[in-house]
Amino acid sequence: MNKSRRNFLKIAGITAIGIASDKYISARTQDTASKLAKVINPTKKLTRTKVVKKERLAMVLDLKKCISQNGCTKCIDICNKIHNIPDFGETKDEIKWIWKEPYENAFIDQENFYMTDEFKDKKIPVFCNNCDNPPCVEVCPTQATFKRDDGIVMMDWHRCIGCRYCMAACPYGSRSFNWRDPKPFIKDVNPDFPTRTKGVVEKCEFCDERLSQGLPPACVEVCPEKALVFGNLNDPQSEVRKLLKENFSIRRKPGLGTNPEIYYLV
Amino acid sequence: MLEHALKGNKKYWGWLFFLSLIIIIGFYFYLRQLNYGLGITGMSRNVSWGLYIAQFTFIVGVAASAVMVVLPYYLHNYKEFGKVTILGEFLAISSVIMCILFVTVDLGQPFRIANIFLYPTFHSLMFWDVLALSGYLVINVIITRVTLSAENKSMAPPKWIRSVIILSIPWAVSIHTVTAFLFAGLAGRPFWLTAILAPRFLASAFSAGPALLLIFCLILRRITKFDPGNEAIKKLGLIITYAMCVNVFFILMELFTTIYSGIPDHNSHLQYLYIGLDGNARLVPWMWTSAILAIVALVFLIVPKIRNNQKMLLIACIIVFLSIWIDKGLGLVITGFIPNPFGKVIQYWPTIPESFIALGIWAVGIFLITIFYKIALSVRREIEI
Amino acid sequence: MYDAGKIILGLIIFVGLFTSPIWYDLLNGKAALKRPDLVLPSKENQKECVADTTFMRSNHMILLNDWRYEVVREGKRIFVSEQHKNFDMSLTKTCLNCHSNASKFCDQCHNYVGVSPYCWDCHSEQLHPTEHGLISKKMESKQ
Numbered sequence A: 001m002n003k004s005r006r007n008f009l010k011i012a013g014i015t016a017i018g019i020a021s022d023k024y025i026s027a028r029t030q031d032t033a034s035k036l037a038k039v040i041n042p043t044k045k046l047t048r049t050k051v052v053k054k055e056r057l058a059m060v061l062d063l064k065k066c067i068s069q070n071g072c073t074k075c076i077d078i079c080n081k082i083h084n085i086p087d088f089g090e091t092k093d094e095i096k097w098i099w100k101e102p103y104e105n106a107f108i109d110q111e112n113f114y115m116t117d118e119f120k121d122k123k124i125p126v127f128c129n130n131c132d133n134p135p136c137v138e139v140c141p142t143q144a145t146f147k148r149d150d151g152i153v154m155m156d157w158h159r160c161i162g163c164r165y166c167m168a169a170c171p172y173g174s175r176s177f178n179w180r181d182p183k184p185f186i187k188d189v190n191p192d193f194p195t196r197t198k199g200v201v202e203k204c205e206f207c208d209e210r211l212s213q214g215l216p217p218a219c220v221e222v223c224p225e226k227a228l229v230f231g232n233l234n235d236p237q238s239e240v241r242k243l244l245k246e247n248f249s250i251r252r253k254p255g256l257g258t259n260p261e262i263y264y265l266v
Numbered sequence B: 001m002l003e004h005a006l007k008g009n010k011k012y013w014g015w016l017f018f019l020s021l022i023i024i025i026g027f028y029f030y031l032r033q034l035n036y037g038l039g040i041t042g043m044s045r046n047v048s049w050g051l052y053i054a055q056f057t058f059i060v061g062v063a064a065s066a067v068m069v070v071l072p073y074y075l076h077n078y079k080e081f082g083k084v085t086i087l088g089e090f091l092a093i094s095s096v097i098m099c100i101l102f103v104t105v106d107l108g109q110p111f112r113i114a115n116i117f118l119y120p121t122f123h124s125l126m127f128w129d130v131l132a133l134s135g136y137l138v139i140n141v142i143i144t145r146v147t148l149s150a151e152n153k154s155m156a157p158p159k160w161i162r163s164v165i166i167l168s169i170p171w172a173v174s175i176h177t178v179t180a181f182l183f184a185g186l187a188g189r190p191f192w193l194t195a196i197l198a199p200r201f202l203a204s205a206f207s208a209g210p211a212l213l214l215i216f217c218l219i220l221r222r223i224t225k226f227d228p229g230n231e232a233i234k235k236l237g238l239i240i241t242y243a244m245c246v247n248v249f250f251i252l253m254e255l256f257t258t259i260y261s262g263i264p265d266h267n268s269h270l271q272y273l274y275i276g277l278d279g280n281a282r283l284v285p286w287m288w289t290s291a292i293l294a295i296v297a298l299v300f301l302i303v304p305k306i307r308n309n310q311k312m313l314l315i316a317c318i319i320v321f322l323s324i325w326i327d328k329g330l331g332l333v334i335t336g337f338i339p340n341p342f343g344k345v346i347q348y349w350p351t352i353p354e355s356f357i358a359l360g361i362w363a364v365g366i367f368l369i370t371i372f373y374k375i376a377l378s379v380r381r382e383i384e385i
Numbered sequence C: 001m002y003d004a005g006k007i008i009l010g011l012i013i014f015v016g017l018f019t020s021p022i023w024y025d026l027l028n029g030k031a032a033l034k035r036p037d038l039v040l041p042s043k044e045n046q047k048e049c050v051a052d053t054t055f056m057r058s059n060h061m062i063l064l065n066d067w068r069y070e071v072v073r074e075g076k077r078i079f080v081s082e083q084h085k086n087f088d089m090s091l092t093k094t095c096l097n098c099h100s101n102a103s104k105f106c107d108q109c110h111n112y113v114g115v116s117p118y119c120w121d122c123h124s125e126q127l128h129p130t131e132h133g134l135i136s137k138k139m140e141s142k143q
Helices: A003-032 A061-065 A072-080 A133-137 A165-169 A218-224 A240-244 B001-007 B010-036 B051-063 B065-075 B079-083 B087-108 B125-152 B161-184 B197-223 B230-261 B262-274 B282-302 B308-333 B352-379 C004-018 C020-028 C053-075 C093-099 C106-113
Strands: A058-060 A099-102 A123-127 A144-149 A151-154 A227-230 A261-264 C078-080 C086-088
Touching: A058 A061, A058 A240, A061 A123, A061 A151, A061 A261, A072 A099, A072 A218, A072 C020, A099 B087, A099 B125, A133 A144, A133 A165, A151 C053, A218 A227, A227 A240, A227 B010, A240 A261, A261 B079, A261 C086, B001 B352, B010 B352, B051 B087, B051 B161, B051 B197, B051 B308, B051 B352, B065 B079, B065 B230, B079 B087, B079 B230, B087 B197, B087 B282, B125 B161, B161 B197, B197 B230, B197 B308, B197 B352, B230 B262, B230 B282, B230 B308, B262 B282, B262 B308, C004 C020, C053 C093, C086 C093
Parallel strands: A058 A261
Antiparallel strands: A058 A227, A099 A123, A144 A151, C078 C086
16 A cells, blocks of 8 residues: 555554543543542441451351251351342352351361261351452452452452452352343342342352441341351450350361461361 | 455365354354353353363463474574464464453453453453463564565565564463463462473473464465475474473373372362262363373374374374363363362363354464465465465 | 445445444334433432432443442442432432332433443342431341
8 A cells, every 4th residue: 555545544543542542541540530429437327337447357157056056047048138149040050158068078178087976967157258368369350359458358240350260269169150140030139239240250248238337247147046256356355256265266278378267166 | 465365266265254154153152142141151150160261271372382483493593494483473363362262252241351451450360361462462463564574575574573573482481371370379279289380381382382383384385385394394393292292291290299199189180080080070081082192192203203204293293282182171271170179079061152152263263374374475475366 | 446346335334334323223213312201209209319410410420430439349338418418329229219210210311322331230220219218227137
């Protein structure tokens, strides 16, 4: 092609790149240069309106109390209900935030053929450990999953691109993916909590929406044996600290360095 | 130069038309996947990466393998590869585009892909992988454009292109190393958590990639006036031989550490692959086929009489490619998830829509290769219109 | 010109594809040829909005995006309007509390300008509006 056409194309290309970069820059500054969200100190009604730094939120699960009610699924049912967890009826696409696994599978690194009958073949609740050193946060390419200052590993469903790298990284299998649209499979939609769309990863977030209203996580509140205790590990007076001081506790796969924040009392 | 791609005989257009059909079918299934969700594939909560990522991993290796012809020619002045380097670079471009496509079809929310660039995350290997691959694509596009247009004008290419070409050598190694790091850094997946994963990736890449390149050269020699030269073919065959030896050696190293140490966490995955675990043995015949093919390929390659027979060399290359494709494109990614973190085996097999989408992307790659090679050879007057 | 037939044919196809959104909607009767007919919250239900109408009209998307950022990523939930009223930063619990029928409000303008925001993929519009618009009361968790 002759010179002038080539020059035109070159200039057009550079202009296009210029416009694209301008859009990129303005898109990046939109999030932060907000004149809108004015946040002040909380009113009396809300107790947790901003995340308190230096909290280490953790859960303590008394296995003996839990196992005494073999077959109880109250924690699972309430979580599924208030978080709009769909039920697909098959395990391929299943989504579960909290569920029960046999002890031998949950603690697979503690092979023990002579395990006491009390725990043998018993199912115990497992859910996201909200680790202190989460490998899922480490690998997320968009920071759609991130560690908040209070210790909860959060999901930002607006940013998740569905690459499922976090699912590959999680050593505990805590994460579920929306392989298809969950809405038709939700029994009763809870209007106070969003459903999710297909193509994003989800998991237990320690009921952050309830914590913001001063309520404990739903599973903690509903357990008939009071086997689940939730609290701040950085507060030496908290119940979780007391329980951990007085009882022997184990965690799942602690040797991997993830520092899981769910302690099982045996 | 692009006009060379628009001129061709009936066979050329027929071939492109055939590939377009496959692409369109694949695209149709991808639209269905966009509509239904990724559940249309065989992936599940436990095996959350499947055929797409497996193919991605394999093809990143093929992309990196251009370095095997670029390095001897540009760094060591091995003139015999003169006709082959451009083919390797075009293979790299097509492969990287295939990789980008495979990753995109694997995303749950592909329209948010810009988030990777809007929110760069320096501690995430995936971010670096995207950067490395994009950079490699740009480098190779520059290299091919500049060298080919210089050849088109019967001129020597500008001096600065040599720096870019030298840059592409470590960059090629880095793209596959980064991809290996993506897997090898995960504490939760003991099957991948091994230092030898990156060397394994590179060794298998440098076997499968040049094997494919050699197959292409021999095909081109048959249907066009292109002739890479017997020296180049011999040398390429030798490179494939050494790379395959190293590749099989690395696999044996993996087998030894895992089997001898007997740690169930690591062992169970290999058991699933080669013997079956808890009665689940879907991949066992595939893995043994891959192993037997590898041994046969080694015999063909190591024995000089057989390797120097170009017909046998072609067969050996096909066998090498297939063996590594099974090992990397099927065995590696999926097995990381089986058994799952709870020790349970949930198997995976691609579904029909998934397979057609993957096939469609392969067709895109071959389509691009066809066009690129047509342009390259036309510029060199080694092809009739 | 060379290949006049092919070029003109290509141009026609290109223009056709390029203008397809226009004639596709026209053919399907979906073209919003009438102005949006917004149903505003009823007199009883009418409380203050988080900001004035002109502002909301042009900026509600940015507002919602920022809200999401503050709630999900920063854990902050209180928004103070210019009238110094506190609002819970929630599409579901605040906005949809008053504008409870999305098809009669939100969709009217969205259809007119031809955008389809994916909010409804998750923030379900078949809601029971909560009683007090400001801050959601305790969840009845004892089932």
